[in-house]
Amino acid sequence: MTQSGFIAVIDLGSSKIKGVVGRKNENGVISILASSSIDSGSSIRRGMVYNIEQAGANVHKLIMMLENSLERRIGKVYVSLSGQSLHTFEFSEMLRISSGMVTEEEVSRLRKSAEKFQPEMKRNYRIADVEYYIDDKPEPNPVGVTGSEIEAGFKLIVGRPNLLVNIEKSITAKTDLEIADYIVGPMASASIALNDEEKELGCAFLDFGAGTTTLSVYKGGILRRMVVIPFGGKNLTKDICALNFTENDAEQLKIKFGKAFESQEGPMFLSPFSSKPDVDLTELNKVIGMRLDEITANIKEQIALSGYEGQLGAGLIITGGASQLKNIDLYLTQKLKMPVRRASARKTLVNNFPDLMHDPSFTQALGMLLFGEENCEMVKPDPVETEEEEGGKSGSSSWFIGKGRNPRPEKKPKPPKEKKPKPEKEEKEGGGFFSKVEGMFGGLFSEEDDE
Helix, strand or coil: CCCCCCEEEEEECCCEEEEEEEEECCCCCEEEEEEEEEECCCCEECCEECCHHHHHHHHHHHHHHHHHHHCCCECEEEEEECCCCCEEEEEEEEEECCCCECCHHHHHHHHHHHHHCCCCCCEEEEEEEEEEEECCEECCCCCCCECCEEEEEEEEEEECCCCCHHHHHHHCCCCCCEEEEEEEHHHHHHHHHCCHHHHHHCEEEEEECCCCEEEEEEECCEEEEEEEECCCHHHHHHHHHCCCCCHHHHHHHHHHHCECCCCCCCCEECCCCCCCCCEEHHHHHHHHHHHHHHHHHHHHHHHHHHCCCCCCCCCEEEECHHHHCECHHHHHHHHHCCCEEECCCCHHHECCCHHHHCCHHHHHHHHHHHHCCCCCECCCCCCEEEECCCCCEEEECCCCCCCCCCCCCCCCCCCCCCCCCCCCHHHHHHHCHHHHHHHHHHHHHCHHHHC
């Protein structure tokens, strides 16, 4: 990455769409240049684009907010890939070692086989991890090791075949942005929140979002199982609505007064909302607890299905926007019988913006920056030389040709003034100030903006 470039990511969350722009140095440490977020409304449901028009408009607005902060143009973005259908899938491939020693070419052939593999009724989105065995013995670095046979066990991230369709329609078709690549959200969160020791000892990593809760089980440094549970913080909010509150008021009640564990506070509190009934704290937390019990039962079952129950020495690590619920760590410690810690981006991987770094709702977006490699800044093309009638040359170029977002006007040298007869008063009033305004801003309201 050159100093003039940057990486831009868009995290399509069920509650908020987040955008972060940053740079990585030679050690992979992130410097954040700009960040912003916008309410998803009803455009994203359970991590998937539901309303294409609204999602596209939200991303368009978010990009403009980031550009205003950067004072630079964004040409492409990395986009999060999530959804309740995502899960791990095991794929194995074996090769005879032709020369008696494993070569890079043979390892590459194994990986290409995994990348090409498509499970029935699903799509292979990413290789998450791989384990190598030479003559049935595990070998983390197989190149150069002698043997007769090599086997690779891949952990693939698979899901519904059409997960990308609506994302492409909302971003590529509704904005001028190019999608640099898709980044699996749970992998991004784990990459920036977990350390190598936790992955080696074994841990259950929980990304508790608004629309979904993703569980990833690590052991021996390898992702062993990942599954998306179709419940999240929004389900808690909707359950509170049953106490005769609007969704907006229910969300505020959850944030200000909701607890996973009941305390010794009084059973009633005065509602902070005008013309709203008083709420029984015990009843409020009972509603929250019932939904948490359901989510936790699913988590416990998935840990058991991973085959690593009782072997996770680093316990449970939890992040995501909904992980900010009061006492959620104490609740999970009691229910799952393992140590629990809250997590956000590691300090060693982000060197500025401490408030953002410590915000668990931004863990996934910051983690996505670790995966980005392409320069996302819109590069101004070299000037195109054109011959003038006098035989001289002049350079002309354009920052941007596309829909929706128009380029910032460039300062051009003023042409020599020509002597013209003074216009009549009527012409001056009709074509002076207003024509200048139209000339300056008319391009902002072109028909293409409405497409």
